[in-house]
Amino acid sequence: xxTRRRLLAGAAxxxxxxxAPAVLGAARPRVAVVGGGFGGATCARYLNAWDxxxxxxxxxxxxxxxxxxxxxxxxxxxxxxxxxxFRLDNVADAHVAARALAVDAEKRTVRTDQGxxxxxxxxxxxxxxxxxxxxDGAPGGFPHAWRGGAQTVALREAIRNMRPGGVFAxxxxxxxxRCPPGPYERASLVAExxxxxxxxxxxxxxxxxxxxxxxxxxxxxxxxLYPGMIEWIPRRESGTVVAVRDGLFVTDFDExxxxxxxxxxxxxxxxxxxxxxxxxGWCSVDPVTFESAVAAGVHxxxxxxxxxxxxxxxxxxxxxAKACAAAVVALLRDRPPPPPLMMNTCYSLAASDYGxxxxxxxxxADDAIRARAAGQSPVGAAREVREHEARYxxxxxxxxxxxxxxxxxxxxxxxxxxxxxxxxxxxxxxxPGLDRFAHGNVGPSLVDVxxxxxxxxxxxxxVDPRRDNPxxxxxxxxxxxxxxxxxxxxxxxxxxxHSEIDDLTAYLAGLNGDG
Amino acid sequence: MRLRSxxxxxxSAAALVGGAATVAPDPPAVSRGDRIAATCVTxxxxxNAHIPPLANVSAALLAAQAETGNTVMHxxxxxLTEDDLHAVAESLARSHxxxx
Numbered sequence: 221x222x223t224r225r226r227l228l229a230g231a232a233x234x235x236x237x238x239x240a241p242a243v244l245g246a247a248r249p250r251v252a253v254v255g256g257g258f259g260g261a262t263c264a265r266y267l268n269a270w271d272x273x274x275x276x277x278x279x280x281x282x283x284x285x286x287x288x289x290x291x292x293x294x295x296x297x298x299x300x301x302x303x304x305x306f307r308l309d310n311v312a313d314a315h316v317a318a319r320a321l322a323v324d325a326e327k328r329t330v331r332t333d334q335g336x337x338x339x340x341x342x343x344x345x346x347x348x349x350x351x352x353x354x355x356d357g358a359p360g361g362f363p364h365a366w367r368g369g370a371q372t373v374a375l376r377e378a379i380r381n382m383r384p385g386g387v388f389a390x391x392x393x394x395x396x397x398r399c400p401p402g403p404y405e406r407a408s409l410v411a412e413x414x415x416x417x418x419x420x421x422x423x424x425x426x427x428x429x430x431x432x433x434x435x436x437x438x439x440x441x442x443x444x445l446y447p448g449m450i451e452w453i454p455r456r457e458s459g460t461v462v463a464v465r466d467g468l469f470v471t472d473f474d475e476x477x478x479x480x481x482x483x484x485x486x487x488x489x490x491x492x493x494x495x496x497x498x499x500x501g502w503c504s505v506d507p508v509t510f511e512s513a514v515a516a517g518v519h520x521x522x523x524x525x526x527x528x529x530x531x532x533x534x535x536x537x538x539x540x541a542k543a544c545a546a547a548v549v550a551l552l553r554d555r556p557p558p559p560p561l562m563m564n565t566c567y568s569l570a571a572s573d574y575g576x577x578x579x580x581x582x583x584x585a586d587d588a589i590r591a592r593a594a595g596q597s598p599v600g601a602a603r604e605v606r607e608h609e610a611r612y613x614x615x616x617x618x619x620x621x622x623x624x625x626x627x628x629x630x631x632x633x634x635x636x637x638x639x640x641x642x643x644x645x646x647x648x649x650x651x652p653g654l655d656r657f658a659h660g661n662v663g664p665s666l667v668d669v670x671x672x673x674x675x676x677x678x679x680x681x682x683v684d685p686r687r688d689n690p691x692x693x694x695x696x697x698x699x700x701x702x703x704x705x706x707x708x709x710x711x712x713x714x715x716x717x718h719s720e721i722d723d724l725t726a727y728l729a730g731l732n733g734d735g
Numbered sequence: 736m737r738l739r740s741x742x743x744x745x746x747s748a749a750a751l752v753g754g755a756a757t758v759a760p761d762p763p764a765v766s767r768g769d770r771i772a773a774t775c776v777t778x779x780x781x782x783n784a785h786i787p788p789l790a791n792v793s794a795a796l797l798a799a800q801a802e803t804g805n806t807v808m809h810x811x812x813x814x815l816t817e818d819d820l821h822a823v824a825e826s827l828a829r830s831h832x833x834x835x
Contacts, residue, residue, distance in 0.1 A: 266773065269835040271762050535777055542773045546765045553761050561767075561819070563774045565807055577807055581814020593814030597806070609806055611785040612778075619780035629782060701762045709829060712763045717833040719781070 248275045249552040252330050252339035254320045254492050256280035256308045258287070259345030259522030259537035262624045264312040266545035269718045272684050272699055274552060277337055278312035279330060281319045285625065286368030288399060289534050290617055295365060295376045296409035298572050304368055309675045310626030310722055320346075320492045325515035341548055343510075345522040345537065346490025348398050354486055355391075356463035356470075362391075362483035366398060378480045379410055385420035386479030389469050391461035393486040394428040396502070398523050398532045401568045401578075403427075403484055404438045408570040411446040424476060425452045426469055428460040433531075434568060434578055436599045441570030441606075489524035502526040507584045509547040509557045510540060519544050529591045530582055535564045538620055539582075560584055567613035574603075575610035626679075626722040633727025636720045643697065643716060643724055652731060663694060668733030675729040682721050697721065768826030771819055772834035775827070778807075790832030794824040 253264045256278055264276045286305045293299040308315060318334035323344065329336040350366065352358035363371040363378075379388060388410055392403040407423050414421040431454070432438075442450045453459040453471075461483070463470040469478055488494070488501035496512045497503045503520045504513040510525070512518045521544050522537035530536040543560035550557045565579040576597035582589050597609060621627060637645040646654055650665035669678065680688060683698030696702070697716040716724070772789075779789045797820045801812045815823070826834070 266835060270765050273762070538777050539774055542770065546770055549762070550764065555764060558765065558767065558770060561771055561774065561815075563777070563811055563814070565778065565811075579807055579810040581811055591814075593810060595810035595813070605806065608785070612806065615780070615783040615786040616778045618783055619786070620777050622780055622782070623776050632782075699762070712766070713829060714835075717830055718835050719776075719833055 248273055249340045250275050250277065250338060251341050251343060251548065251552075252277050252279060252337045253312060253343045253345065254279045254323075254330060255345040255347060255490070255522075256282065256285050256311060257345060257347055257522065257537065258534040258620065258624050259347075259541045260343065261285065261308065261311045262538045262541035263343050263345065263521065263545050263548075265310075265624070265626060265718070266542050267549060268313070268683065269698065269714070270545060270700070271549040271552070272687070272696075274549065275314070276312040277314045277316055277339075278308060279316045279318060279320050279332060279337060280308060281317055283308055283315070283317060286372075287534065287621065288366070288368055288402070289620075291365065291368050291372045292402065292406045292409045293569070293572070294372050295379065295406060296413040296572075297376060297380070298409065298413075301368075301373055306621055306625040306627060308625065310628070310679060310725060313676075313680065315676070322495065323492065323515070323518055325512075325518050328517060340517070340552065342518045343544065343548070344490075344493045344496075344518060344520045344524065345541070346492045347523050348487040348532075349490050349494070351486045351488055355461060355483070358464050358485060359483055360464040360466070362464055362481040364484055365482060366402075366484050366487075375480075375482055379413065380417075382418060382421065382480050384418055385422075386418070387422045387424055387477065388414070388480045388482070389424040389426060389476060389478040390482045390484065391464075391469055392425060392427045392429070392432075392484055394455075394460075396526075396528070396532060397484070397487045399566075400433045400531050400533075401438075401566055404432060404434070405568040405570070406482070407450050408438065408441060408446070408568075409572070411442070411449050412571045415446060415449065421449070423450045424469075424478070425450065426459045426461050426471060426476065427452060427454050430454045430456050433566075434576060434596060437576045437597060438568070438570060440599055441574060441576075445571055445574065487523075489520075493520050493524040496520060500526070507587065507589045508543075508560060509551065510544040511547075519548065527589055529580065529594075530562065530564055530589060531566060533564055533566050534620060534624075535566065535616075536562070538624055539563055562589075565616065567609065567616055569610055569613060570606075571610075573610050574606040575608075575613045576601075576606060577609055577612075622719065622722070626718075626725075628719075628722035628724070628726030630723070630726040630730050632720075633723035633725070636716065636724045637727060642720065645724075648694070666728060667731055670729045670731040671733055673729075675725050678728050679721060679725045682716070682724060766822070766826065767819070768822035768824075769830075769835060771815070771823040772826040772830065775823065776834050779832075781833070788832055789827050792824055792827050792832060794820040797824060 253260045318332035321331045365371040365375040458471045458473040469476045503525045510519045521540040523532040539562040547557035562582040567577045578596040580594040581592045636643045646659040648660040648663040684696035685692035685694040800808045
């Protein structure tokens with residue numbers, strides 16, 4: 221019988237003879253993922269789920285990602301900022317907390333401010349960069365709040381402190397930009413807040429476009445919920461903001477005095493991807509593999525690419541990340557990449573209990589992404605349909621953040637640990653709260669495992685303990701292959717779903733010996 | 736690339752020498768059903784209060800969404816072929832309504 225250790229030893233021997241670096245780790249393909257947002261985090265997690273032999277390194281200076289979705293609810297005081305922050309512990313095999321400076325596609329390394337990270341394939345999901353050049357005097361102290369974080373809270377505070385009857389103005393760029401319905405949702409939720417706390421206040425939307433997504437749905441909601449409060453000024457009526465000064469948004473023909481201004485500037489691909497945008501602002505990629513049109517081995521996804529007709533949304537980035545992960549695991553094994561099928565649904569809230577949405581299903585035809593189907597919520601629907609969609613929006617956010625960031629539920633994790641047909645961890649390990657005859661002792665006690673190992677190490681051990689310890693006899697709960705005499709329901713399936721591994725990790729990481 | 740082909744050669748050689756054919760170094764390709772199921776879990780999660788879970792989903796039940804759905808799902812089902820529906824239903828059934 222061939223053990224994994226012998227296999228690796230053999231591989232290393234051949235590699236040394238062939239003149240390649242004789243490092244055991246080099247036998248495992250390395251993927252570097254730059255950016256721990258919805259695109260990068262999802263891609264890292266699906267690479268691990270679909271091929272745990274790939275070593276995935278996440279490069280992001282932050283250990284926590286703050287989402288853009290739901291930040292309008294933070295601005296309107298409906299959610300605390302921490303409800304939109306997610307730790308990046310459960311995303312990749314390794315996390316290099318560094319700023320990526322450049323990708324050397326020839327040498328296949330990502331240069332960071334903490335050193336170089338080598339890769340076989342790189343995945344860039346850097347999101348957007350804000351471009352203030354086109355607006356004279358910008359940003360001029362006006363927040364964009366177009367990323368999660370400090371500016372979101374600053375804008376919330378400015379709106380709370382606005383004088384009675386004041387003017388809140390949002391300057392909106394031309395397409396394409398991140399989250400097309402975002403500015404109109406923001407105006408709506410701020411209107412909900414002001415309607416209660418500052419009812420004589422006005423909201424001004426100064427737009428560099430003559431129309432916007434879900435426009436009829438937003439305008440219907442504004443007439444119904446906030447009559448007379450929100451004014452939208454399109455480009456044709458001099459809506460494009462060309463300059464900002466102290467307390468003023470300046471358009472071609474008008475000046476608007478604002479008490480609180482929110483300047484959402486034009487955007488382009490995030491810094492690290494700009495070497496691959498061919499001067500266009502957004503990167504072109506192969507629609508099947510998401511490999512850059514100009515750099516072999518470099519895949520780019522999310523807001524940084526031109527993926528029209530897919531919008532620049534968290535949902536699009538998440539679905540592109542899965543298509544890209546499927547392609548990369550195939551390419552790393554010299555297999556043809558599979559054709560993508562992707563979806564998007566953008567929910568918007570016109571009030572905390574009033575939602576609507578736009579959806580699309582996408583595949584690839586004639587070397588381009590194409591919409592197979594598309595649709596949106598009907599105008600004139602009953603209020604209960606809007607309430608329903610608002611609840612769906614909250615559920616969507618719950619699901620996508622679990623999917624992308626691997627947020628586990630410790631309570632469910634204990635269930636996974638104990639269930640005979642799931643983890644059944646007690647067959648070999650001691651767990652808290654069990655009679656001493658109710659657990660095995662082949663493996664170490666887990667009553668204090670959270671004090672000995674961090675969440676990332678625990679997750680790695682559950683997925684495949686032999687990656688870190690080739691002599692381990694523990695089963696690999698997150699692998700899809702490499703087992704003997706597999707029964708039909710488990711064929712090509714891991715024993716545990718990866719969401720169960722997230723739950724189990726959350727449970728075990730919390731065990732510190734206190735019982 | 737050179738390193739990896741050497742590795743594959745070494746693996747098959749070792750398998751022959753060892754006489755064991757049970758260790759699969761490469762995971763199976765990700766099936767179409769699994770890839771479509773991965774798009775479902777962007778919205779569907781067992782901890783959700785309103786978007787329903789995906790356990791016990793059949794191709795027929797999915798197809799019926801196109802007729803009876805009145806919010807989001809009917810729009811998405813319109814973008815799936817008959818084959819897609821069967822593939823994703825089979826994948827979800829084997830994964831207890833979850834992915835991956």
